[in-house]
Amino acid sequence: MTRSAAISDFEFLKPAQVLNRHLLYLYREGSGLFRAAVRQKMTNHALANGRSLGGITTYGALTSLNTSTSGISNGFSAPEIGEAGESAHLADGESQEREEILASLYMTIAEPSLFDETLTICDLGQKQRIPVPLDDIEKALFLISRTAAEQSLCLLVPAEHDLVKTDAWRAAVEAIGLVEERMVTVENYLEVARAYFPQSRLGNQTQLSENRRFLSRLRKFVEDAPCTPFALSMRIDIIVLTEMEHGEFREIEDTVTVRRDRLVLPETLRRFLHNRDGASLSAFMLMVDRLRFNVMLEPREILTRLYRATQGTLESRDRRYRKVEDPTHCIWAALLLGQENSVLRGNPFVAMDELCQRFASAAATPSWFSSHQAWQALVPLLNSRDVQSTRLDQARYGMQCALKSRLEKMNVDDLSWFRKLIDPTKVDAGALENGSRKLELPR
Structure with missing residues (x-):
């Protein structure tokens, strides 16, 4: 993948595709059909080049717990535990500090390692135990856009995420390119289907890539309206389950299901x-x-x-x-x-x-x-x-x-x-x- 290039995920998965140290992957809500395959390809590439997988750096920060009148008016008050173990309230206007664990993607890729370079994979569409703040992700992307990152990053982002609207995202895309999940249309449905066949939920269905009748059914499906790759994969599985046997269509009339x-x-x-x-x-x-x-x-x-x-x-x-x-x-x-x-x-x-x-x-x-x-x-x-x-x-x-x-x-x-x-x-x-x-x- 060349710099400043935007390619589809099924093109990215082709064996001949050249990979960078970093990857930005944009997938659609409710789809992400090739998301696991993209992660696996980046993982294999990193391990083959001597990079190990690393986690997101966490650190402790002291936060102030204020007990001002405004806080008490909302129904909250901060208890203070004395030496004897008895609970008491702090006076109005005083504060108490506590340590909070935070995650930083910027520190993860900015800090040099004493050992080998690492690859960190972060999926913003998955629930994280310690969420990474948006401003921290922006700092990490600006670091990548300036080619100043010490470690590698594979960032997977839903299309509706707030990060996509930031200047940091646009700068990183301009610097390292983008892999994106595109809608399936008449122009690309064959490539999407053939990329899905080997990893079908029903097992390897590669033989369908040469079945003209099957491919014509898929073309008819996407001609009505563009769909996500996940919706196309569901249609493929339904046709195989209900209309085919041993890789060939049953000799019956097509049934139109209305429900x-x-x-x-x-x-x-x-x-x-x-x-x-x-x-x-x-x-x-x-x-x-x-x-x-x-x-x-x-x-x-x-x-x-x-x-x-x-x-x-x-x-x-x-x-x-x-x-x-x-x-x-x-x-x-x-x-x-x-x-x-x-x-x-x-x-x-x-x-x-x-x-x-x-x-x-x-x-x-x-x-x-x-x-x-x-x-x-x-x-x-x-x-x-x-x-x-x-x-x-x-x-x-x-x-x-x-x-x-x-x-x-x-x-x-x-x-x-x-x-x-x-x-x-x-x-x-x-x-x-x-x-x-x-x-x-x-x-």
């Missing part, structure tokens, strides 16, 4: 469990993707909400979907419990896609409850305990109880083994009294 703009997770899940078609799967997977990357929920919270939504379905709380005898609800709940570790420790989006595929296969098998897979999924319910230390534990236990209750009410031969394990004294009498019947799953 309301606002859908909550329980309703979206119910539609998928009852319809089990491409449109409902697309809506459900899009909801999971938005919870993870738009709302920025952790996998534990996503799983907690899924457990609660499934419990509501098992208990038939919503009268619009009142199908108490539908056994596919129980199949979904059992498979979801078995997929917990994959959701928490891996990629939630990929784990949920795998779960949906397994559910569709199980729901189409009439004898699933008498299969080995059902045994593995349902037997752990016998040892479920009311351990409610976290919200996830509470949600899991609530769904386990609802699933166990539904299974006990299902008077079918395929579940006789389960009822016998729960209560051996009642299974035979219940079978004789009510009669047994084979399980018939809806198609």
Whole structure:
């Protein structure tokens, strides 16, 4: 990257791109698709050139705690601890000093090191334990613009940050250039897509870069209006999940999905469990993707909400979907419990896609409850305990109880083994009294 140049992030990630000591990266709110890749490339470049990674310098500063009448009028007063440990108030107009820990990006890059040169990575879009003041960042950028910095800096900045409006930012951009996340248009959508394919949330999708039908679908998507790279990546994943199989499009007509703009997770899940078609799967997977990357929920919270939504379905709380005898609800709940570790420790989006595929296969098998897979999924319910230390534990236990209750009410031969394990004294009498019947799953 040459001085005073502004290039896109997907151009920056190309192997032939020459890097500087410093980097300014401007990304869009709610996007930052290649932000992690940009950080990783700068890190690799620094380590390859003998620079280690360093943190932001902190220092202690004494601040005055004034106890003037104006402070007391606002309802605050500063206590003073005497030698005997008793609390007392300072007289009006007196002050008390205390030490406060501050962070300085200017000191980080201005101070020479006794060892090797360091690279400091700072993302102003992430919550910091000790925030760096804006004026301190401006001083650091002015230092870089004068080529007087002793250490290297990689600064990642959201497009809406106040720093972008300052003279220091403009001076630094003029001196070292800028890497920015640009909107996706008809002119650059191919480059953005091909940069995303190797790092797709669904695994390496590089083979799609030569699929003309797939690329034409992406072109049609961006022709309507420019979008962020993150929005394009979501569209890519949805097409792969709902319209393709083994890297090729299914031989079916394109389905136009029309739905309301606002859908909550329980309703979206119910539609998928009852319809089990491409449109409902697309809506459900899009909801999971938005919870993870738009709302920025952790996998534990996503799983907690899924457990609660499934419990509501098992208990038939919503009268619009009142199908108490539908056994596919129980199949979904059992498979979801078995997929917990994959959701928490891996990629939630990929784990949920795998779960949906397994559910569709199980729901189409009439004898699933008498299969080995059902045994593995349902037997752990016998040892479920009311351990409610976290919200996830509470949600899991609530769904386990609802699933166990539904299974006990299902008077079918395929579940006789389960009822016998729960209560051996009642299974035979219940079978004789009510009669047994084979399980018939809806198609």
